[in-house]
Amino acid sequence: MKKLSLPQTDLTVSNLILGLMRITELSDEEIRALFAAAREVGIDFFDHADVYGGKPHYCEQRFGDAIRLSPSEREEVVIQTKTGIRPGYFDFSKEHILESVDASLAALRTDYLDVLLLHRPDALVEPEEVAAAFDELESAGKVRRFGVSNHTPGQIELLKKYVRQPLPFNQVQLSITHAPLIAAGVASNMQGLDQSISRDNGLLDYSRLNDMTLQAWSPFQKQFFNGVFLGDREEYPELNDAIDELAAKYEVTPTAIAVAWITRHPADFQVVLGTTKPERVREAAAGSDLPLTREEWYRLFTAAGYLVP
Ligand SMILES: NC(=O)c1ccc[n+]([C@@H]2O[C@H](COP(=O)([O-])OP(=O)(O)OC[C@H]3O[C@@H](n4cnc5c(N)ncnc54)[C@H](OP(=O)(O)O)[C@@H]3O)[C@@H](O)[C@H]2O)c1
Numbered sequence: 001m002k003k004l005s006l007p008q009t010d011l012t013v014s015n016l017i018l019g020l021m022r023i024t025e026l027s028d029e030e031i032r033a034l035f036a037a038a039r040e041v042g043i044d045f046f047d048h049a050d051v052y053g054g055k056p057h058y059c060e061q062r063f064g065d066a067i068r069l070s071p072s073e074r075e076e077v078v079i080q081t082k083t084g085i086r087p088g089y090f091d092f093s094k095e096h097i098l099e100s101v102d103a104s105l106a107a108l109r110t111d112y113l114d115v116l117l118l119h120r121p122d123a124l125v126e127p128e129e130v131a132a133a134f135d136e137l138e139s140a141g142k143v144r145r146f147g148v149s150n151h152t153p154g155q156i157e158l159l160k161k162y163v164r165q166p167l168p169f170n171q172v173q174l175s176i177t178h179a180p181l182i183a184a185g186v187a188s189n190m191q192g193l194d195q196s197i198s199r200d201n202g203l204l205d206y207s208r209l210n211d212m213t214l215q216a217w218s219p220f221q222k223q224f225f226n227g228v229f230l231g232d233r234e235e236y237p238e239l240n241d242a243i244d245e246l247a248a249k250y251e252v253t254p255t256a257i258a259v260a261w262i263t264r265h266p267a268d269f270q271v272v273l274g275t276t277k278p279e280r281v282r283e284a285a286a287g288s289d290l291p292l293t294r295e296e297w298y299r300l301f302t303a304a305g306y307l308v309p
Helices: 028-041 058-066 071-076 094-108 127-139 153-162 180-186 203-209 237-250 254-263 278-285 294-303
Strands: 003-005 012-014 016-019 045-047 078-083 113-118 143-149 169-173 213-217 270-273
Touching (some): 016 028, 058 094, 094 127, 127 143, 169 203, 180 203, 180 294, 237 254
Parallel strands (some): 016 045, 143 169, 213 270
16 A cells, blocks of 8 residues: 655655445444455555545444444554535535534534544635634634645635645545536647546646645546446446456456556555445555556546547
8 A cells, every 4th residue: 555645744654544424334243344445455544534425424424333343453554534514505604513422422422523624615615714613613622733625726716815724635526427626627728628627726736836635535437426427338448448457467357457547657546445345445446556657647637538639
């Protein structure tokens, strides 16, 4: 498992993260097996959100109840959660951030969060309130590091004008088939081409210039929660041919190739896995440090439908 020394932090952690968004239906035993598989392959970073599970803090609670970490085990892992999504709206008010973190700590059965992310940009954000909430959480020892998710460079700059703590993380959607983050830059300034439109105001370059680590969510999803591209030969025949060929060449599974397409990028992404299957965690781990060649990386990109002009 490749480890990354994350800029702007004291953390050296795995470049794969286990996401716990989909554990609602698992038994405690299955949650423990999933966690154990992640730890065995070297994953030490776990991603939650207050909103996962259909009711507030439900996935956090299922995890906390199933995985009773001893103090020494707790220190060996990074637990990240998110706040800011409420049913039907977003809420970055100080009051909500504080109450949400308290409920996350209780559900996760821990005294501190290693990382807290603001989940999706709140149109009504008042950055002074966010700053006040972060100060209170930091000085109480409840949260050690802060970051954002799905934020644009301008939204981050606005927060940075008020927030005193570094913002080293931004969690964003990225897979081979959902890659506007990367694809717009490859086809910059081309009239009439949808790919050329920047949907995030240059987030990738901004993140690299400002030492922010991007965490890629939904690494196997076709688009927005509409199923996986792996094995979907009807919609992605060329891509699956290319993936299968590379999987055979490197003696790994297609899952590892999908991970490797992201980890190969020099921006040093972390990849947030959403699988609920221990076996898939093990398969994905083989993509943590698999150096696809430049030609192979671009072949997957074009086979997914992107243009290399
Ligand atoms: N910040 C945000 O806004 C945001 C949004 C969404 C998610 N996230 C985070 O990102 C994590 C990952 O998101 P995600 O779950 O959408 O990502 P994902 O890993 O792309 O998708 C996981 C889903 O795909 C299935 N799957 C994976 N490989 C498969 C294969 N080869 N064949 C068939 N099915 C396969 C899994 O089924 P099995 O369980 O059967 O393997 C699971 O249902 C979440 O857990 C969460 O922590 C963050």
